[in-house]
Amino acid sequence: CSPFSKLQKNGTQEEKYKGALEYYKKEDWYRAGMLFEELIPVLKGSNESEMAQFYYAYTQYHQQLYSVSAQLFKRFYETFARSEKAQEAQYMYALSQYKDTPKFNLDQSNTVAAMSALQDFINSYPESEFREGCTKMILELRQRLEQKAYEKAKLYHKTSGFNIASLKSAVVSIDNFQKEFPDSEYNEELAFLKVDSQYNYAVNSLETKQKERFQDAVTFYQAMVDKYPSSKYLKQAEKMYETSVKEVERLAKLEKEKEQQKQNDANRPAKVTAASN
């Protein structure tokens, strides 16, 4: 029987608390956590309760159980709002949330929650020494959301060979991205992908829709040139631009001819239409 299990089985409340603190000092987070977990319901309403909860949260944090530690730190600073440790607890809550965030290509609800936790901390303790770190973390998380949106928009472009309709989706998604992250570094590449998607979409369209769609490609190119006059993608985009302009002219001419034809048809004797019935 190890001293730990002996303590766990037969120890009194005081012995357990003492033991828990000792394990905590020895950085045996697992054992300290086990003891604190057992103690907390019993200690509720007692003097040691506050610190036990605080240490317990840390044991979970050090075991990298961030979602658990986040909950515990949160409960701590809400319950003991006037405690000396409240600020630290709120910071640790935000930090736990930050550590619990997943990669960009997974569900980001934790990222959003972490950002607001960090922001809440900054708002509550504007003078805190952790302020700068928190700001940095928020920035990093924002970049992660940005990358997610970027990869999603790009995915529509990437899979367009399989489904032409997703070229349109790429344009829509890039448009959303530009609105949401106007200062993003990805915008240069996406501006090009927007032209590319729209151009290819127009090329693969029915003739009746082409003029409008090529016209959009022209507009997108002009926006790109204005914003990134020295972009490395410009050369490629320029070719599409030239073709688009030509196509728009050609289709406009065609339209005019058809119009003419229609008028001519209308001017013809009525019996022609009667015969065709």
Place this chain on the structure above:
Amino acid sequence: AQVRIGAGIPTAPPATPVSDLNNYADPKEYEIGGLTVTGTRYLDPNSLVSLTGLKIGDKVRIPGEALGSSIRKLMESGLLDDVELFATNVTDSKIFLSFQVKDRPRLMKVNFAGVRKGEQESLKDKVKLNLGRVITPTVTKNTQLAVRKFFVDKGYLNTKVKTTVIPDSARNNATMRVTVDKGEKVKIRHIALNGRKEVEESKVRLKMKGTKEMRFGRLFTPSKFVPKKYEEDKQKLIEYYNKLGYRDAAVESDSIINNGGNTIDLVLNLNEGQRYYVRNVSFEGNYLYTADRLREVLGVNKGDIYNTEDLEKKLNGTPGQDLSSLYMDDGYLYFSATPVEKAIEGDSIDLEIRVFEGKQATINRVILNGNTKTSDHVVMRQIRTLPGQKFSKTQLIRTQRELATLGYFDPEKIGINPQPQNDGTVDIEYTVEEKPSDQIELSGGWGGFIGFVGTLGLTFNNFSARNITNMNAWRPLPAGDGQRLSIRFQANGRQFQTYSLSFVEPWLGGRKPNALSVSISSTVFRQFNQVDLFSRGTRNATAIGDYKNVAVTVGLGRQLKRPDDFFSLSHSLTYQRYDLNNIALFGNGYNNGLSNNFTFNTTLSRNSIDNPQFPRSGSSFSLSGSFTPPYSVFRPKDYKPPVEDRFKWVEYHKWMFDATWYQTVVGKLVLSARAHMGFLGRYNSRTEIGPFERFVLGGSGLAGQGVFALAQDIVGLRGYPDRQVYTADNNRIAGTGVTSQGGVVYNKFVSELRYPVSLNPSATIFVLGFLEGGNNWGSYKQFNPFDLKRSAGVGARIFMPAFGLIGIDYGWGFDPIPGVQKANTGQFHFTIGQQFR
């Protein structure tokens, strides 16, 4: 402050409730001069002070928020029954506060009386009484109600429940005692249906599924009276009438007559009303489509019985087949259609469908939530609703199916939430919940003459190869990229071992659904002298012969768009090396030598099966051709291979055809019909067809499971022993009557009736009955597709996500097999995994 002189007993200063100090006309700020908690019996007053959130020296305003919130915080701790706040002393600037609290006992034990032991367990689940929680009046009342409901729902209508809290004076604990007097189960002696004329009585009674008369022999649905069910049943009764066109049907009154004791009578007074028919159907508010077109889609005609349920289905029912799909598949997200009874004359009803078309909505954002393991791109590429397209209900439902078939998410919990925006667009939010998708196969069993064979197989259906170097991603394996990795190891010590590894990337390069598959396998089989084996065991015995096989396959498959998107085409290259060393594996005299088998395979298939675990409709076809290089074409005509090395370069072409078809016969019963054929041919009449890749029929069709079979195509035929279906032909070794060589052509036909026992995704179970027939022939001269070995039998299958498909069949063969004793007697067959042939 007061000072008393005399008795010398200091008493607490007179306290004023703080509420008395509230003067809203003149709020005043005080500094807290003192802070105490009194009245606790077990709790530590100091820690309660810290819970208030107040500190000595704090400034508080009275009346104000701070004091109220401190009381709230104390109550929220759940430790206290009551909190009152007093001011013990108030000076000009200071206030001395005292919280008068009353603490509550905690629940230590729950005692049930008058309840059976088994019921106690389920009651404890129901009432959710956690030990250690504080007992409040709400807790006791809720417990009482929950316990009573539990018994009433079981038919004990007269249940009486009493709860008493017995405090333990020494500690702050209490025992809750729940006394139950459930009385007798109440049964229904008679149900009178007054006023029923038009509809058959038995049909009406059938609709009351939870409320039945008592009758001798009613075992599965015993008669009992459950008020909740009774209310539901009355509703169902009316719905049934409505369905038949009795629009006015109603239960006008009903009464429950207590017969004293344990039975009751029910009297329902029905008013059926008359049956109504549809006369005219008109539309209002339709601008996009004419009334005629809408009428055609709706499919409700003049003279039809007026059935409101059916009408609702035709308006908003199956996507793609109802009226709303006409609009909602074209972006009209806000579409609604409300049927209004415009005129009622005699038994005729004029219907007016009020249509609201609304604006067309274009999809703007597609949001995915809940994928905590699977990468965005794996899910996003399956989603059919694309930004920039018009909103479509049918595509929404199709996406739900696609996400479910991925197998990574709980199909019951796929959430779809279209969120209309102000600018005429709609965002579509998909919510998924990950479920475990990996499979493990761990089995051991006696297999024929090689004894005990153990199998360990692992399949990771959501693997991520690119994260293989990222140590953080190993939880326990890198996951989330939708690739499949499976590893399998099977052995019985030194005698027989086979290892295999396969990997599939369904979207190679991420641009198109082109699947790349790679698989490697290696097998060793050693033959021992039986005497040596028995005396020294497999560990020490010397092998007298062995067989080794190594195989590598690389394949590339893609989904086709034409003729439709259920088609797919795949190509693969395989290299197999067979190394025979003094072993009579094929029984054709080829016992020594090295054989190389290069094949190129092309498979065209179409699969439209609706559900992989229990298909009800759809079909699958597959046609494949495998070709080795035609070495013989380049050889001189008089070329004679050396006898030793006559199969050094294996040469053949092989054709396989498989078709499966599913159809629901009646109710849940599904018919599955299958046909399988295979041909092995040669390029040149001068070369013989080798022993490799021949067809071997019989038994469960499991390759490598027990009976050792490699380099051959194993096809199951239930009702006959494993690998024992032969035709009397030159395929046999003269004199011995034994061969393992197998046929060059085979066919097999199966018809199966399946009935699902459980369609729960955590364990899909179905039973089946089958009729099948098949045979194989050693040469095309003998080939007669109607000369089949027939069999019939029954079986069961269970599919569990963690273990895959496991099956058992009992089959009886009808036809004797020459040379095999008792081949056509009853046989049990066990199968693991999906059998394709």
